[in-house]
Amino acid sequence: MALNRDFIGRSFPPSDPYEVSRVKIREFADAIGDQNPIYRDQEAAKAAGHPDVIAPPTFPIVVSLGGAGLADPELGLNYAMVVHGEQRFEYTRPLRAGDVVVCTSTITDIKSIGKNEKLVIVTEVATVEGEPICKSHNTIVERGA
Amino acid sequence: MTAKVQYTDVEVGTEIAARSYPVDRADLVKYAGASGDFNPIHWRERVARSVGLPDVIAHGMFTMAQGGRFVTDWVGDPGAVVDYGVRFSSPVVVPDEGGATLEISGKVEEKLDGGKVVVALTARSSDQKVLTRAKAVVQLA
Secondary structure, three states, X not given: OOOOHHHOOOEOXXXXXXXXXXXXXXXXXXXXXXXXXXXXXXXXXXXXXXXXXXXXXXXXXXXXXXXXXXXXXXXXXXXXXXXEEEEEEEEOOOOEOOOEEEEEEEEEEEEXXXXXXXXXXXXXXXXXXXXXXXXXXXXXXXOOO | OOOOOOHHHOOOOOEEEEEEEEEOHHHHHHHHHHHOOOOHHHOOHHHHHHOOOOOOEOOHHHHHHHHHHXXXXXXXXXXXXEEEXXXXXXXXXXXXXXXXXXXXXXXXXXXXXXXXXXXXXXXXXXOXXXXXXXXXXXXXX
16 A cells, blocks of 8 residues: 655654663673673773673664654554565664663655555664764565555 | 774775574564564464465564674674664575574675775575675774
């Protein structure tokens, strides 16, 4: 089904603040099978010049996944047919334990590609103090029946 | 940041040795829990088939994370990754029996100013390219 083009350029209200914890970073690192001590050990992180353990490069998907805006029935997105098309993270600095972050998402593009619908959502991840951390570019594809 | 790879030690074309990463259903369940993506196409075969997939498939982000791990293992400090993007070209199909294997290799594609390089990744599973346009910009020492 064609997605509602009126959503192009629409921004959603900032997410609730999310506190990045050492435990969550470790859980995520375990789930991707990554034993890097900089995710797990404060001393190793400090030796590498970080104030605390940092999160793996793809960790921000935990906080920037979709967002409530995509659930708006007016958009017309059928989640059962959604696959991830592209993903990119642009970093200003690594995300680390102790950061309290908010995400602000904007739908930047919706277009048809053959039978599929493609939607691009850009999410700015910043600390509650306003320090930018990274920008996530998420392209999702709703497969046509 | 303390990358263990020196900018002066790499050239355009420098290869990063290929590695294999096994993936089984339990990995996908763990990843669902850690990431919060509980889409059943990643753990329930019946649902995957009902939406036209051949079997359960890995989360694209799980595959992307393995590519990230490949790069961060090379550079040492994950904080050295300043940009990382991929396109998911084909799903990683993960059968109940035996699982799947991801084969990842990389190459320095470009040297940028300021000690940064672009690493281009190749990721395959069952001889299919599962990531395309997979590139990481890494700050070297």
